[in-house]
Amino acid sequence: xxLPEEFLLxxxxxxxxxxxxxxxxxxxxxxYGLRVNTLKISVEEFLKISPFYLEPVPWxxxxxxxxxxxxxxxxxxxxxxxxxxxxxxxxxxAAVLDAKPGERVLDLCAAPGGKTVQLAAGMKGKGLLVAxxxxxxxxxxxxxxxxxxxxxxxxxxxxxxxxxxxxxEGFFDKILVDAPCSGEGMFRKDEEAVRSWEKYKCEKxxxxxxxxLQWVDRMLRPGGSFVYSTCTFSPEEDERMISRxxxxxxxxxxxxxxxxxxxxxxxxxxxxxxxxxxxxxRLWPHRLKGEGHFTALLRKRAxxxxxxxGEKDGDFGRxxxxxxxxxxxxIHVGFAAFEDFMEECLNTRIEGYFEIKGGNLYCLxxxxxxxxxxxxxxxxxxxxxxxxxxxxxxxxxAVSLKKGDIKxxxxxxxxxxxxxxxxxxxxxxxxGEKGMTGVCVDGYTxxxxxxxxxxxxxxxxKGWRKMN
Numbered sequence: 001x002x003l004p005e006e007f008l009l010x011x012x013x014x015x016x017x018x019x020x021x022x023x024x025x026x027x028x029x030x031x032y033g034l035r036v037n038t039l040k041i042s043v044e045e046f047l048k049i050s051p052f053y054l055e056p057v058p059w060x061x062x063x064x065x066x067x068x069x070x071x072x073x074x075x076x077x078x079x080x081x082x083x084x085x086x087x088x089x090x091x092x093x094a095a096v097l098d099a100k101p102g103e104r105v106l107d108l109c110a111a112p113g114g115k116t117v118q119l120a121a122g123m124k125g126k127g128l129l130v131a132x133x134x135x136x137x138x139x140x141x142x143x144x145x146x147x148x149x150x151x152x153x154x155x156x157x158x159x160x161x162x163x164x165x166x167x168x169e170g171f172f173d174k175i176l177v178d179a180p181c182s183g184e185g186m187f188r189k190d191e192e193a194v195r196s197w198e199k200y201k202c203e204k205x206x207x208x209x210x211x212x213l214q215w216v217d218r219m220l221r222p223g224g225s226f227v228y229s230t231c232t233f234s235p236e237e238d239e240r241m242i243s244r245x246x247x248x249x250x251x252x253x254x255x256x257x258x259x260x261x262x263x264x265x266x267x268x269x270x271x272x273x274x275x276x277x278x279x280x281x282r283l284w285p286h287r288l289k290g291e292g293h294f295t296a297l298l299r300k301r302a303x304x305x306x307x308x309x310g311e312k313d314g315d316f317g318r319x320x321x322x323x324x325x326x327x328x329x330x331i332h333v334g335f336a337a338f339e340d341f342m343e344e345c346l347n348t349r350i351e352g353y354f355e356i357k358g359g360n361l362y363c364l365x366x367x368x369x370x371x372x373x374x375x376x377x378x379x380x381x382x383x384x385x386x387x388x389x390x391x392x393x394x395x396x397x398a399v400s401l402k403k404g405d406i407k408x409x410x411x412x413x414x415x416x417x418x419x420x421x422x423x424x425x426x427x428x429x430x431x432g433e434k435g436m437t438g439v440c441v442d443g444y445t446x447x448x449x450x451x452x453x454x455x456x457x458x459x460x461x462k463g464w465r466k467m468n
Contacts, residue, residue, distance in 0.1 A: 001026045003187060004197055011233065014270070018286070025286035030188050033088035033290075034072055035114075036062045037149050038121045040444060041082050049442060051075060051414070057290075058261035060091035062121065065289065076414045079423055079466065080444040081149045081399055086114045087189060089283045089290030093178055093229035094118040096257055096281075096297050101126035103173040106219060108161060108212065111138030113145035115178055120151040128365060129154040130172075132164060139377045144464075146378065150400040150445075153365050156378035161215035167369055168219045175216055175226035179209045185231040185292025188285060206236050210244065217249050223302035225255070229295045233282075238294040239271030242280060245298070247272070255297040257281040262288035266296070335361075337391040338383070345393070345436045348405040350383065360385045395461045398438060398447045406438035410449065410456060414442050422446065423466035428456040 003026065012019045034054075036046045043062050047054065052070050057063030065088060072078055073085055094115040099105045099122040107116045111133035120129055131146065131154055133139050139158045146154050157164065182205045183193040209230075216226055228245075230237050246252060256279040259265065264287060266280030283293040335354070338361060342349060352363040357379060364380035381400065384393040403409055410432065412419040418428055419441050432451040439446045439456075448459040 001188065001191070001194070003194060007184065007197065014233075014235070021286045022284065025284075026188050028188075028285075029068060030291070031088055031289045032066050032068060032070070032085075033057055033091065034064055034066055034083040034085050035060060035091055035118060036064070036083050037081055037117065038062055039117075039125065039150050040080070046082060049077075051077070057088045057091060059258075059263065060088070060095050060118075062118075063088060063091045063095075074466070074468070076412075076419050076423065076441045076446070077444070079148075079464070080441050080446050082444060084114055084117055084145070084149060086118075087186075087291055089185070089288075089293045090114060090231070091118065092263075092281070092283060092293055093227050093295050094122075094176060096295055097174055097176050097225070097227040099123050099127075099129075099174055103127045104171060105129050106164075106168070106172045106175045107131045108164075108175060108177050108216070109133060109179060110142055110156075110176075111135060112141040115176060116142065116154065117145060117149040117151060119176065120146070120149065120154060123153065125152050126365065127153060128368075130157060130164075130168070131155070132157040132159055132161075134158065134160055136377075143378045147382070147396040148399065148464075152363070152381040152400050154378065155364070155368065155371075155376065155380055157371075158375040158377050161212050163374065165215040165218040167371055167374055170219070170221050171369065172219050173221060173224050175220055175224070177212060177216060177226060177228045179205075179212060179228065179230050179237070181205050181209070181230040181232040181237050182234055183231055184233045185283075185285075185294075187292075189291050205232075205234075206241065209237060209241055213241070213245050214248070217252075217300070220300050222300055225297060225299045227295060227297050229293060231291065231293050233284075233292050233294075235267070235270035238282075238296075239266050239268070239277050239280065242266075242277065242296050242298075243272035243274065246274070246276075251301045252298045253301065254279040255299050257295055257297050266294070337386060337389055341384075341391040341393060341436075345407055346401075346405055347407055348401070352381070355379060356386070359387075361391070393436065393448060395447050395459075395464065399445050401438070401445055403438065403440050403443050403445060406445070408433050408435055408451070409438040409440055411440045411443060412446075419446075420466070422449070422458060422460060425458050425460050425462065425465045427458050429454060430456055432456060 052066045054064035099119040101124045110116045110131035116131040186193040254276045264282045265278040268277040271277045280296040355362045361383045362379045382396040437449045437451045439449045449456040
């Protein structure tokens with residue numbers, strides 16, 4: 001691989017004796033990884049049915065290497081959201097943040113969503129996850145990946161950090177800042193990163209990173225934590241950026257990041273010399289099986305706890321909908337159609353805080369602050385839409401449910417021609433009980449179909465279909 005001469009000279013000056021081994025790593029094959037989506041299947045159960053040979057990623061309990069030549073993105077299990085394809089080193093920052101059920105978590109630079117769905121898995125559907133990205137095109141991929149993985153408790157926003165900070169002051173327990181960077185750590189994985197390096201060198205990226213970081217403090221509650229990560233080797237974007245933040249916000253302290261399997265300490269001499277910078281972590285491609293990353297964990301010192309705007313006792317304003325009741329004034333009388341759908345088609349009740357926007361029904365685990373002026377791409381769990389007096393369930397609802405949650409199901413084998421036909425959007429010729437039907441693969445939900453006599457009408461979304 002041909003690397004920029006300016007980059008090579010810089011790394012030689014930084015690494016000294018290690019430089020030769022570092023450069024040689026770019027001539028070695030890259031590694032491939034997937035992360036089991038524990039919202040839909042346990043790691044143990046997935047290993048029993050996995051069609052791939054997998055080796056554990058040491059820093060992610062749900063992460064695995066798979067062999068080059070495998071095609072997990074084409075397997076029906078991918079369309080069931082049983083795993084997310086992710087570069088192994090990229091699994092590290094969200095693992096360090098360690099989101100828990102019931103917390104309020106922000107993924108500030110979230111697209112395309114790999115770290116978002118990893119955080120969601122840790123939260124187990126409880127709490128509130130806000131996933132933001134400033135790029136409207138990338139937000140589309142973010143929404144799709146969140147829905148594919150069956151995440152129920154996420155709101156997707158398309159805003160600047162500054163605008164979010166004005167609405168979420170002191171709101172979050174944890175924040176992930178996987179910052180835009182010069183991408184040096186991805187050179188082996190993505191040759192486009194090599195070509196674009198001249199355009200997005202560390203000086204320009206550093207300005208963007210600081211514009212993002214300075215708003216984190218305003219959104220993080222006292223006692224809260226945040227992770228700052230990049231996929232670059234540049235000290236200007238890593239240790240020096242952390243030094244700048246710590247000097248500007250002295251109420252923060254660095255927390256030691258675990259360093260298994262060849263992960264190295266950050267370099268104090270590449271920052272302001274503070275020994276605390278050794279608590280950060282660097283992932284080097286010549287020291288471990290993965291690409292280049294930098295990760296820092298910072299904790300905001302606790303003060304007298306503030307009451308967040310709009311906060312209530314308990315599960316931050318959790319409201320449930322019981323039969324015959326309306327859970328919130330924004331729900332019109334058409335909500336009864338959703339009640340009828342649950343009675344007719346589901347073995348479970350969906351509870352939460354409901355909103356109807358433009359005829360679409362959404363569910364959140366609790367109330368949000370005032371987000372009326374925030375651009376929202378996904379307002380929680382999208383359940384479906386109202387059409388006249390009917391409720392039409394969404395694909396997002398189907399893939400978020402378990403097989404046992406749906407009354408009528410068709411369970412296809414992952415090795416069958418029928419499952420491939422379904423994923424291509426084709427009608428399936430089969431007998432069954434008339435009505436809305438959940439379509440599964442080996443017991444895991446894929447989407448909806450509508451049984452009509454001797455055929456199952458395919459309701460798999462056009463934009464999701466497998467074309468080869």
